[in-house]
Amino acid sequence: MVRLTRIYTRTGDRGTTALGSGERRVKDDLRIEAYGTVDELNAVIGVARTVADAQTDRLLAAVQNDLFDLGADLATPQTDEPLPYERLAVVPAQVDRLEQEIDSMNAALSPLNSFVLPAGTPASAHLHHARTVARRAERLMVRLARQPGEAVSDPALRYINRLSDWLFVAARHANDDGRGDVLWVPGANR
Template identity: 75%
Template sequence: MVRLTKIYTRTGDAGTTALGSGERRLKSDLRIDSYGTVDELNSAIGIARLHADGDLDAVLARVQNDLFDLGADLATPETDKPLPYERLAIVQSQVDALEREIDRLNADLEPLNSFVLPAGTPLSAHLHLARTIARRAERLMVDLVQREGERVSDAALKYVNRLSDLLFVMARHANDGGRADVLWVPGKNR
């Protein structure tokens, strides 16, 4: 159970923050940037939810909760040292749930004959923005895992990759099942 009684601690005033393990790192550290971007993604999804209802809103609510799990996963890197608590991590069943949602929502979409511009309904536009933030989070996580001594689980990488796919499909779904997608016309304005 998380309990926050004090909002400011002054422990980060020198530009460092604590990981879940207690280790302190610079706020500009790639790991901090990775889970900070996941937090930004979660906020973008919160804004998208202002325009969502019913089933899409429920899916996005589950994703927001999962993104806190992903943030916790990234904030507490896997190490060989035991922790005094169980480490929270993204698991394959969360990836599988995204794949089921992608397949379900994609089944009724109009086939694509061009790339889709990030536009259309307000919900679609916000979902496209969230998708691009998910892609940035993925790039940061991939960079992080390439660094010596850093670990990011396969499930966490898969999750953020599938999430950007889900957000794309949801954006198309929000554009009248893809019928109102705004399509790219190559060279249109030459």
């Protein structure tokens, strides 16, 4: 269990922060950028929850909890060194749950024949914003995984990829099950 007794420690005043393993890294390290962007995504989802319907709010609450798991996964790189606690990592069941929820939400939506603009209801716009932050987090995680000596688990990469799809479908759901989607009209303003 996490216990926070002090909010500031002064240990980061010189531009470094500690990973879950205790290793210190500079605050603009790619791993820090990746889990910092996951944290930003969580905050954007928190805003979306303020205007979401009750069902979507419940689903988003589970996603927010998963994002803390993902942040912990990224903040504690896999090493051969033993940790004094069990390392928390995203598991395939979390990805499976997202896929089931995507299929459930998508069943009510009509097929698209154009790209959707990130607009419509406030909930839809916020969910589209979250989707773009999820894609940025994914790009950072993929970049991190390509770095020598750095690892990002397959379930973590699958989760963040699937989450952006989930957010797209949820945004369409928030637009009256897609009936309120704002569609892109190619070349409309030429």
